[in-house]
Amino acid sequence: MKPHLLAGLATLTALICLSQAAAGPVEEPAYPEGYRRWTHVLTGVSDARFNRYEGLHNIYANPKAIKGYKSSGAFPVGSVIVFDLFEVVDNGGATVATKRKFIDVMVKDSKRYAATGGWGYTEFLGESRTERGFTQDKAPSCHGCHEAKGGRDAVFTSFKD
Numbered sequence: 001m002k003p004h005l006l007a008g009l010a011t012l013t014a015l016i017c018l019s020q021a022a023a024g025p026v027e028e029p030a031y032p033e034g035y036r037r038w039t040h041v042l043t044g045v046s047d048a049r050f051n052r053y054e055g056l057h058n059i060y061a062n063p064k065a066i067k068g069y070k071s072s073g074a075f076p077v078g079s080v081i082v083f084d085l086f087e088v089v090d091n092g093g094a095t096v097a098t099k100r101k102f103i104d105v106m107v108k109d110s111k112r113y114a115a116t117g118g119w120g121y122t123e124f125l126g127e128s129r130t131e132r133g134f135t136q137d138k139a140p141s142c143h144g145c146h147e148a149k150g151g152r153d154a155v156f157t158s159f160k161d
Helices: 003-023 048-053 063-070 136-149
Strands: 039-046 055-061 080-091 094-108 119-125 132-134
Touching: 039 048, 039 063, 055 063, 055 094, 063 080, 063 094, 119 136, 132 136
Parallel strands: none
Antiparallel strands: 039 055, 055 080, 080 094, 094 119, 119 132
16 A cells, blocks of 8 residues: 555544544433423333333323324434333222333434434433433443334334324
């Protein structure tokens, strides 16, 4: 290889490495303030076969995510979907939600979360708005499941008017 081509290749490699290092860690999705006032998408109950997802869950979507649910295409940037999971007890034949286990949050941002299909994933434990069950370092695992088993644009649920 000619010396000037080798030098150019070395420079390009160094620039790529520096730009990746400068990018730093991926920004974590924020706690979705006021999500319980968003549109309710659905409620479901999962049994022990779903391990950590056992319990009663409600799914909420912000206005941008509702546009995604109602469209035939992908969810727009700024879509936020919340999976709110509660422990349940039997109260005289009625299944009753008790303690919040966690909320899982999906945020659509094609630039920040390009490595995971444009979706950022995080989890807030119990009633906490800061304590996380996992962060973006685990997001590829979340996205792998959503991509394999999810519907349109890696979203499991659908919205019914």
